[in-house]
Amino acid sequence: xxxxxDHPDFDHEIARAxxxxxxxxxxxxxxxxxxxxxxxxxxxxxxxWQAAALIAAFISGAILMPRAATSPTxxxxxxxxxxxxxxxxxxxxxxxxxPIYNDxxxxxxxxxxxxxxxxxxxxxxxxxxALNVESDIRTAIDYYKLWIDLADEAARTQYNRNDTWLLxxxxxxx
Amino acid sequence: xxxxxxxxxxxxxxxxxxxxxxxxxxxDRHADAAYRYAYVRTGRxxxxxxxxxxxxxxxxxxxxxxFDPARAPFGAWFQGILTRVLAxxxxxxxIRDASEAPLDGREPADETGPGGNEVLARAFTELPPDYQDAxxxxxxxxxxxxxIADRFRRTPKAVESLLxxxxxxxxxxxxxxxxxxxxxxxxx
Numbered sequence: 601x602x603x604x605x606d607h608p609d610f611d612h613e614i615a616r617a618x619x620x621x622x623x624x625x626x627x628x629x630x631x632x633x634x635x636x637x638x639x640x641x642x643x644x645x646x647x648x649w650q651a652a653a654l655i656a657a658f659i660s661g662a663i664l665m666p667r668a669a670t671s672p673t674x675x676x677x678x679x680x681x682x683x684x685x686x687x688x689x690x691x692x693x694x695x696x697x698x699p700i701y702n703d704x705x706x707x708x709x710x711x712x713x714x715x716x717x718x719x720x721x722x723x724x725x726x727x728x729x730a731l732n733v734e735s736d737i738r739t740a741i742d743y744y745k746l747w748i749d750l751a752d753e754a755a756r757t758q759y760n761r762n763d764t765w766l767l768x769x770x771x772x773x774x
Numbered sequence: 775x776x777x778x779x780x781x782x783x784x785x786x787x788x789x790x791x792x793x794x795x796x797x798x799x800x801x802d803r804h805a806d807a808a809y810r811y812a813y814v815r816t817g818r819x820x821x822x823x824x825x826x827x828x829x830x831x832x833x834x835x836x837x838x839x840x841f842d843p844a845r846a847p848f849g850a851w852f853q854g855i856l857t858r859v860l861a862x863x864x865x866x867x868x869i870r871d872a873s874e875a876p877l878d879g880r881e882p883a884d885e886t887g888p889g890g891n892e893v894l895a896r897a898f899t900e901l902p903p904d905y906q907d908a909x910x911x912x913x914x915x916x917x918x919x920x921x922i923a924d925r926f927r928r929t930p931k932a933v934e935s936l937l938x939x940x941x942x943x944x945x946x947x948x949x950x951x952x953x954x955x956x957x958x959x960x961x962x
Binding site: 605613614615616617618619620621622623624627628630632634635636640642643644646731735761763764765766768769 | 778780781784785787788789790791792793794795796797798799801805806808809810813814820824827828831832834835836891894895897898899906909910913914944945948
């Protein structure tokens, strides 16, 4: 067979070979829609499993706690009354209400008053919001890059299942 | 712009968690190249190519957990699925062609007669999407190196290198297709 690569008119040959139509836009939209439904279903199932796990944990806790309270074992009861466990006060999570991400000035004010750890959470949350709610990839990249610059080596290089696909890809590029 | 294993792994994992955006990135990146692959191999039959492409994408989304970026890029993995779908559908189409009345106003293919060098066309569709895009930008759309560089967000030098690699890959794919075609015609 004649080698088209040796043909003097190779450019024309390759143009003809490469001149193939793209997927029809309607067909493309239909395929994307059908496959995306499947992806979405996975998310619902995953949420259902998480909800089921939470409910199961709640129910088992609700069953076990009264039994523990009415247990005839004296040492445990005495320990419970003599050594009450002080409630652990978690630091309040950074403000994550929508207005902050929509309002750069408010966001900047919260950011300036935040601790370094809170700033990392804010940047990541802002990137997630830009990507997932506003579908604004460029803004999300900006926030994630700020996050990457501030985060320590371990956080930058470790894979985290809660990362969005975009953050995960930027982290790997680092 | 060859696929980054870690990026494809991140996209796969995100899509498996139900992230629609991640799935869309994979789909958009490979949809046209996959369709062209099917289009050439169905004898340039648009409907059959769309049918095969749709079936392959449904299989891919359901079996996405089987995609291992360490073994092959997504494009190659998907092409394997599409090739099997095409082989299965060929049997159905052969039966359909034999039983259906001809001349219903639709041509069996979009182009009558051989569409240029079919072996070269098949070889072209074997290339990864970014090689195909680069070749189409230069040879069909007629963009300059600078324009292609702007579109791909690379330097003109990098685009030259990409096109050189694409041409080498095309030559290799052409040699493989030509050998396969010759083998098939010997058996017929």
